[in-house]
Amino acid sequence: MSRETTDIRQEQIKKAVLDIIADEGLQNISTRNLAKRIGLSEGAIFRHFPTKRDIIKGIMDDVANDLIGSLRNIVLKPEKAEDKLFKYLCQNVKYLKENRGITMLLFSEAAHLGDKELKEKLNQILYEQKQLIIKMVKDGISEGVWDKSVNAEDIAIIYMGIPITFNIEFVLNKNGLNADNFCRRMYTLILKILKN
Amino acid sequence: MSRETTDIRQEQIKKAVLDIIADEGLQNISTRNLAKRIGLSEGAIFRHFPTKRDIIKGIMDDVANDLIGSLRNIVLKPEKAEDKLFKYLCQNVKYLKENRGITMLLFSEAAHLGDKELKEKLNQILYEQKQLIIKMVKDGISEGVWDKSVNAEDIAIIYMGIPITFNIEFVLNKNGLNADNFCRRMYTLILKILKN
DNA sequence: TACGTTTGTAAGTAAGTGATTACAATATTA
DNA sequence: TAATATTGTAATCACTTACTTACAAACGTA
Numbered sequence: 001m002s003r004e005t006t007d008i009r010q011e012q013i014k015k016a017v018l019d020i021i022a023d024e025g026l027q028n029i030s031t032r033n034l035a036k037r038i039g040l041s042e043g044a045i046f047r048h049f050p051t052k053r054d055i056i057k058g059i060m061d062d063v064a065n066d067l068i069g070s071l072r073n074i075v076l077k078p079e080k081a082e083d084k085l086f087k088y089l090c091q092n093v094k095y096l097k098e099n100r101g102i103t104m105l106l107f108s109e110a111a112h113l114g115d116k117e118l119k120e121k122l123n124q125i126l127y128e129q130k131q132l133i134i135k136m137v138k139d140g141i142s143e144g145v146w147d148k149s150v151n152a153e154d155i156a157i158i159y160m161g162i163p164i165t166f167n168i169e170f171v172l173n174k175n176g177l178n179a180d181n182f183c184r185r186m187y188t189l190i191l192k193i194l195k196n
Numbered sequence: 197m198s199r200e201t202t203d204i205r206q207e208q209i210k211k212a213v214l215d216i217i218a219d220e221g222l223q224n225i226s227t228r229n230l231a232k233r234i235g236l237s238e239g240a241i242f243r244h245f246p247t248k249r250d251i252i253k254g255i256m257d258d259v260a261n262d263l264i265g266s267l268r269n270i271v272l273k274p275e276k277a278e279d280k281l282f283k284y285l286c287q288n289v290k291y292l293k294e295n296r297g298i299t300m301l302l303f304s305e306a307a308h309l310g311d312k313e314l315k316e317k318l319n320q321i322l323y324e325q326k327q328l329i330i331k332m333v334k335d336g337i338s339e340g341v342w343d344k345s346v347n348a349e350d351i352a353i354i355y356m357g358i359p360i361t362f363n364i365e366f367v368l369n370k371n372g373l374n375a376d377n378f379c380r381r382m383y384t385l386i387l388k389i390l391k392n
Numbered sequence: 393t394a395c396g397t398t399t400g401t402a403a404g405t406a407a408g409t410g411a412t413t414a415c416a417a418t419a420t421t422a
Numbered sequence: 423t424a425a426t427a428t429t430g431t432a433a434t435c436a437c438t439t440a441c442t443t444a445c446a447a448a449c450g451t452a
Contacts, residue, residue: 003418003429025309031410041431043412048429052410104307110367111300112223123368154381157365157373161357168360169353171306172319177353185350193388199399199448227440237401239442244399248440 009048012038014059021101026108053115056105060121063102067095068128075132081140085190088136090183092163096170097179103167130156137194146194155193162186197236205244208234210255217297222304249314252305256317259298263291264324271328277336281386284332286379288359292366293375299363326352333390342390351389358382 004012016037020029031052035042049055074087096103106125109118133156140146169177200208212233216225227248231238245251270283292299302321305314329352336342365373 006429009429021307025307026304027308027310030408032408042410043432044430046411107364108222108304108307110364111217111304112221114221114223119368126364126368151381154385157361158354158358158382158385161361162354164360164364165353165357168303168306168322171309172315172322185347186354189350189354189389193385197400202399205399226438228438238440239402240400242441 006048009040009044010058013045013048013055014062017055017059018099018101018105021104026104053118056109056118057121059102059105060109060118060125063099063106064121064125064128067092068125068132070095071129071132075136081136081143081145082191084136085140086183086187088132089159089162089187089190090180093166093179093183096163096167100167100170103164104171107164126160130160133159140194145196147196150194155190158193159190197240202244205236205240206254209241209244209251210258213251213255214295214297214301217300222300249311252301252314253317255298255301256305256314256321259302260317260321260324263288264321264328266291267325267328271332277332277339277341278387280332281336281390282379282383284328285355285358285383285386286376289362289375289379292359292363296363296366299360300367303360322356326356329355336390341392343392346390351386354389355386 013034016034017029020033020037024033031042031045035045049058070091071088074084074091077084106122109115110122130153134152137146137150137152137155141148141150141152166177166179166182209230212230213225216229216233220229227238227241231241245254266287267284270280270287273280302318305311306318309315326349330348333342333346333348333351337344337346337348362373362375362378
């Protein structure tokens, strides 16, 4: 195998984890299988990550940066709350669709709850997402377009289930839900709760 | 260890799986740990179940019978749709709270997607739940109390996320959500979508 | 009581896991 | 160019996994 820098190898390894999860399922992300998919020896994996756990940690950091980052951008832009909500939902669903392995990896880690640090990282990701949604809702209320008697946190909770359900349907039944359509339909429902 | 019938042992084994998941996390349901918790030798486990997979299968069958059964009872009773919806939601949340291990086990199996038969069983459970919700919504529309322009399937999708989110919050943050309160708050939101 | 069936145990099995080692080949830099 | 740091490999480690085997004890029943 030709030599590559640690930076490049780390990206390859993290990508391989997500690809394997999406293609073969979670139980196949052994370091052996990982090395095989990249075309590298198993020892080389441990040249670029000290432990397997650190690979997972790296992926979680990517989610925190990429997904949360892009969602934050949407929320912070000066736009109408209704438009932001729609874009937010679509972006969220799109990201999960394009990184199918991620939801499974995240919630598997939650379910295994062996590792406090990973659990804390996941908690952080979910918390930040919730705060962004709460902010959007409150902005909409300030704009005067949404019912001020709704509890922003309740909206955040019911919202969080949407991308998760989408992902589960996607895993169980690959062509179960049309993403664009799905996005707009769920948006309509949420809006009905929010409207005056 | 004193002798017990296979029926009793099977129940003990299935219960132990769920208890271990709730207490120690999914990665600890090894046959060794299972035997230890019951106070039995590992070999005895395989006296009562041919494979570990059959234990999981047995648990899934229990869910299909117990949870889906009790939800079906609620839906089929001659009552107002609004009352049924509330009871349905509360029963669903209650069951997941009392059998904390189940949601994790189910979605872990989905994520590992190695086993077609288990995946099919999970699909069936989710499908039946969805059908029950759709029926409830359509009943409410027939009664004339709910907006007939809402898509019953969309309601089912957004509904499905609620118990899942509840469970995730419960796993990550043990006292995160008050179940009774939670139930009523989510009910209020769904009702706002459904109302004329 | 005698006999066949059921339920139990202790000690194994082969296969897979994450991680390490000793060493070779390739870059980087003085 | 010579010395050094980096990236690669093959072999192997100790450990865990689901599952099996050989045999013993307890049970129902004739």
